[in-house]
Amino acid sequence: MASPANLLRLCARPTRRLQSLRAATVQKSALRRTLTTTQWRPAAARDTDDNTKEAAEEFDQVFSNPGEFLRSYLRDDKITDEERQLASRMLEDWKNVPPNTQRQFNQLTDNINTSVAPLRRPVMAKRDSFWNSEEVDTDLITDEIGEDDFEEDDMMSFGHAKLEEHREFREYARLAVWEMPLLSKLAKPFQPPVDGEVLRFRYTTYMGEFHPADRKVVVEFSPVDIPGLSEAQQLKLKKLAGSRYNPEKDIIKMSCERFEHQAQNKRYLGDLVEKMVATAKDPTDMFEDVPLDTRHHKFKQQIKFPKEWYLTEERKKELLAQRKQALLLDEQKRTEGAMIDGVQTIQHALLNAKPVEEAVTVARGRPIRGRR
Amino acid sequence: MSAPNCLRCLVRPSAGIPSSTAPRTAAHAAARTAAPLAPLAPLAPLVPRSAPFSTTAANARPKKEAQGKDSSKGHVRAGKRLTLGKFKKDRVAEKGRPPAPGERKAYRKRITLSNDNAIAVPWLTDLSPTDLADPANIAKVLALPDEVQDQLRASEAFKPTQCWGMFRKPAVLVRKETVDVMSRMQASVAKRQTLRLALTGDKVSGKSMTLLQAMTHAFLNNWIVIHLPEAQELTTACTEYAPVPGTEPAQYMQPVYVLKLIQAIKRANEKVLAKTYTVSAHPELPQNIPANTPLLALANVAKEPDAAWPVFQALWSELTAQGANRPPILFSLDGLAHVMKVSDYRSPAFELIHAHDLALIRLFADALGGGVQFPAGGAVLAATSRSNAPRAPSMELALAQREAEQAARQKGDVSKDGSKAGVPQRDPFFRGYDDRVEAVLRSVQVLRLGGIDKLEARALMEYWAASGMLRATVDEKTVSEKWTLAGNGVLGEMERATLLTARV
Numbered sequence: 001m002a003s004p005a006n007l008l009r010l011c012a013r014p015t016r017r018l019q020s021l022r023a024a025t026v027q028k029s030a031l032r033r034t035l036t037t038t039q040w041r042p043a044a045a046r047d048t049d050d051n052t053k054e055a056a057e058e059f060d061q062v063f064s065n066p067g068e069f070l071r072s073y074l075r076d077d078k079i080t081d082e083e084r085q086l087a088s089r090m091l092e093d094w095k096n097v098p099p100n101t102q103r104q105f106n107q108l109t110d111n112i113n114t115s116v117a118p119l120r121r122p123v124m125a126k127r128d129s130f131w132n133s134e135e136v137d138t139d140l141i142t143d144e145i146g147e148d149d150f151e152e153d154d155m156m157s158f159g160h161a162k163l164e165e166h167r168e169f170r171e172y173a174r175l176a177v178w179e180m181p182l183l184s185k186l187a188k189p190f191q192p193p194v195d196g197e198v199l200r201f202r203y204t205t206y207m208g209e210f211h212p213a214d215r216k217v218v219v220e221f222s223p224v225d226i227p228g229l230s231e232a233q234q235l236k237l238k239k240l241a242g243s244r245y246n247p248e249k250d251i252i253k254m255s256c257e258r259f260e261h262q263a264q265n266k267r268y269l270g271d272l273v274e275k276m277v278a279t280a281k282d283p284t285d286m287f288e289d290v291p292l293d294t295r296h297h298k299f300k301q302q303i304k305f306p307k308e309w310y311l312t313e314e315r316k317k318e319l320l321a322q323r324k325q326a327l328l329l330d331e332q333k334r335t336e337g338a339m340i341d342g343v344q345t346i347q348h349a350l351l352n353a354k355p356v357e358e359a360v361t362v363a364r365g366r367p368i369r370g371r372r
Numbered sequence: 373m374s375a376p377n378c379l380r381c382l383v384r385p386s387a388g389i390p391s392s393t394a395p396r397t398a399a400h401a402a403a404r405t406a407a408p409l410a411p412l413a414p415l416a417p418l419v420p421r422s423a424p425f426s427t428t429a430a431n432a433r434p435k436k437e438a439q440g441k442d443s444s445k446g447h448v449r450a451g452k453r454l455t456l457g458k459f460k461k462d463r464v465a466e467k468g469r470p471p472a473p474g475e476r477k478a479y480r481k482r483i484t485l486s487n488d489n490a491i492a493v494p495w496l497t498d499l500s501p502t503d504l505a506d507p508a509n510i511a512k513v514l515a516l517p518d519e520v521q522d523q524l525r526a527s528e529a530f531k532p533t534q535c536w537g538m539f540r541k542p543a544v545l546v547r548k549e550t551v552d553v554m555s556r557m558q559a560s561v562a563k564r565q566t567l568r569l570a571l572t573g574d575k576v577s578g579k580s581m582t583l584l585q586a587m588t589h590a591f592l593n594n595w596i597v598i599h600l601p602e603a604q605e606l607t608t609a610c611t612e613y614a615p616v617p618g619t620e621p622a623q624y625m626q627p628v629y630v631l632k633l634i635q636a637i638k639r640a641n642e643k644v645l646a647k648t649y650t651v652s653a654h655p656e657l658p659q660n661i662p663a664n665t666p667l668l669a670l671a672n673v674a675k676e677p678d679a680a681w682p683v684f685q686a687l688w689s690e691l692t693a694q695g696a697n698r699p700p701i702l703f704s705l706d707g708l709a710h711v712m713k714v715s716d717y718r719s720p721a722f723e724l725i726h727a728h729d730l731a732l733i734r735l736f737a738d739a740l741g742g743g744v745q746f747p748a749g750g751a752v753l754a755a756t757s758r759s760n761a762p763r764a765p766s767m768e769l770a771l772a773q774r775e776a777e778q779a780a781r782q783k784g785d786v787s788k789d790g791s792k793a794g795v796p797q798r799d800p801f802f803r804g805y806d807d808r809v810e811a812v813l814r815s816v817q818v819l820r821l822g823g824i825d826k827l828e829a830r831a832l833m834e835y836w837a838a839s840g841m842l843r844a845t846v847d848e849k850t851v852s853e854k855w856t857l858a859g860n861g862v863l864g865e866m867e868r869a870t871l872l873t874a875r876v
């Protein structure tokens with residue numbers, strides 16, 4: 001019952017002057033379900049509005065032809081004289097219509113009523129049905145039978161997908177060619193920050209999409225840039241910032257995503273910076289006993305290729321001279337005979353070594369005398 | 373619901389075994405004959421003796437003999453029994469005599485100072501008293517005289533990790549730093565001052581070896597040498613300790629170690645001690661020592677650990693007696709980090725004892741900190757160790773500070789505020805600093821040992837080649853190669869790259 005077609009039919013009901021439909025409405029209200037997902041609407045019949053009451057009275061009769069309607073209309077006392085004249089003239093005209101045509105008109109009305117009757121018949125919920133499973137779904141456009149059968153008269157779905165892809169490419173190509181150049185009109189030249197602008201804000205946008213991070217605002221500033229701070233006050237500001245202070249870059253970086261909107265977060269950060277600067281200027285406690293804490297920061301050593309290692313022309317000459325010197329030293333040693341060769345030394349030592357006396361086996365105990 | 377089987381007998385409805393093939397026991401047969409009309413009797417032959425299929429392994433089936441035997445003796449154990457050491461039983465290894473306690477360690481720690489298989493280097497000369505302080509000897513290898521060898525061995529200056537056993541005779545390379553240290557020592561003795569120096573540097577860069585050279589120099593010049601070879605022996609709670617009576621806060625003596633030390637001092641400095649005489653009497657010792665007794669006799673009093681500490685105190689007071697005729701003194705220690713921290717000893721209240729509360733270490737720390745004046749001057753040397761070193765952040769910081777100050781002074785930044793700029797400072801958020809350590813190291817000199825230069829490397833490699841330990845021609849190419857391999861001439865690394873490779 002909750003299908004859109006039925007809803008439409010029910011909405012259209014007041015404009016129809018048909019008794020059967022009206023009856024259906026009444027019956028419907030009696031048969032309201034205990035549980036429904038349809039949005040509740042007040043019953044139309046109970047309204048105390050005058051117009052609706054009139055309309056309800058008009059519904060009481062069903063006219064099979066214009067003559068009946070006009071007669072009933074003329075019986076009404078509330079109509080004006082002009083209307084009465086018009087209606088009686090029209091009634092005269094109807095009476096002049098040949099009776100055959102009148103009969104045909106009546107027959108046509110009957111035919112229409114009989115053929116439309118099943119549509120108007122109220123759908124009665126069966127008592128034993130399980131969630132109205134046997135109800136016909138009337139809002140289906142097709143009957144879903146044999147829909148997915150391939151009739152050999154089309155491309156495969158891959159082909160369609162490929163075509164779709166191609167269309168998409170072309171769409172973006174059109175965008176790129178025709179619309180993107182227009183963006184350049186919106187471009188603004190970069191203005192470097194002037195002296196007074198010491199806070200640098202960073203925002204995040206996801207191109208209009210909702211994202212939990214798009215409210216986040218980050219502010220960066222260097223304590224040195226804040227005007228009117230002495231060295232001690234700058235140091236206090238750094239200490240106040242705690243782990244938000246980067247000692248390598250000398251920059252304090254803070255962020256806020258506490259509030260719902262970017263502007264609120266930015267406002268908060270701006271206020272906070274002002275508060276910090278005011279506190280830093282406050283001379284009551286300058287935190288002199290607290291050393292600046294940099295434990296949160298890992299200092300990175302920038303390793304560079306040493307200047308002395310570059311092979312410049314001078315360095316090459318120097319190396320060449322050193323090598324020449326070394327070769328000369330070797331040559332000098334060689335001519336003096338002072339060059340020491342480990343292998344030769346060993347061979348020489350082996351040649352000159354005194355031969356070790358061969359071990360003589362001596363029998364243990366007394367020599368055995370011939371005794372038999 | 374009815375059960376598919378007869379619940380009384382729980383017979384499995386597996387048909388197929390005819391009653392004639394099914395093995396019947398005597399009991400069954402008896403049952404049949406005795407009560408043929410019993411309800412269970414007709415079913416009995418149908419009881420299958422074996423299941424149509426089984427998950428039991430085939431060899432786990434009870435054997436036929438076991439079945440046939442009377443099984444009343446006990447249950448038949450099926451399956452394979454676990455037998456351990458089946459094949460090992462009859463094999464008894466020849467073990468021989470196991471090494472006695474301490475024998476393995478003695479073998480590991482033995483120090484071999486000569487090797488008869490090594491080739492004698494013809495041009496090697498013995499060190500003379502002035503050689504080590506002579507800049508002309510830089511980049512020369514000189515041999516240790518025999519007498520000094522004994523003295524060094526007595527004071528445990530040699531280490532088992534050093535490669536003495538590869539050469540015919542122990543010899544040392546004179547490097548620039550050696551001459552630097554020795555000339556500083558000579559200068560301080562000339563002014564009757566005490567040189568207080570900490571040797572530091574990377575691993576195997578020759579710190580202990582420089583200490584050994586300093587000791588050699590001291591022995592050759594008739595100094596008295598007191599050497600603490602391994603600082604960790606004093607602080608890792610491996611030797612006995614006892615509170616020194618009458619000290620507040622309590623100090624602790626280490627009698628066994630001190631006895632060993634006195635004996636080492638006695639053996640190493642016998643000649644000098646015999647010529648040095650006491651200035652005051654020492655009646656408190658176990659053996660009365662009157663004035664004008666040789667110090668050797670005083671040292672000889674220490675026979676038992678009980679008397680060791682008083683004897684050492686007496687010896688120390690005699691050696692540092694002002695105005696007396698005393699030789700210069702070298703007091704040295706290896707492994708400085710071990711004495712610059714809290715030791716592993718515990719007080720009676722079970723609190724850890726600071727190393728500087730151990731009496732012997734306090735003596736050294738005082739001397740290193742400048743609290744002791746040697747009558748004829750001398751030197752207090754300490755070498756750090758990098759491979760066996762506990763964390764001593766205060767020591768590291770103090771040494772780095774001294775080094776930075778020295779560098780600033782050399783540059784000429786004399787201004788006091790300016791010198792603070794490059795000097796490393798304490799990390800304010802680190803807790804592990806030790807004020808006592810920093811107080812001791814506040815005014816020491818620091819000498820950092822790095823790699824040797826190529827000239828020195830060449831001299832060393834020529835000595836190696838002449839000893840037959842290096843099978844190569846020692847030319848500039850080889851020297852450069854080894855020097856570079858050794859991280860710009862780190863001595864120990866050169867040894868590793870050249871001597872300790874098994875490439876033949």
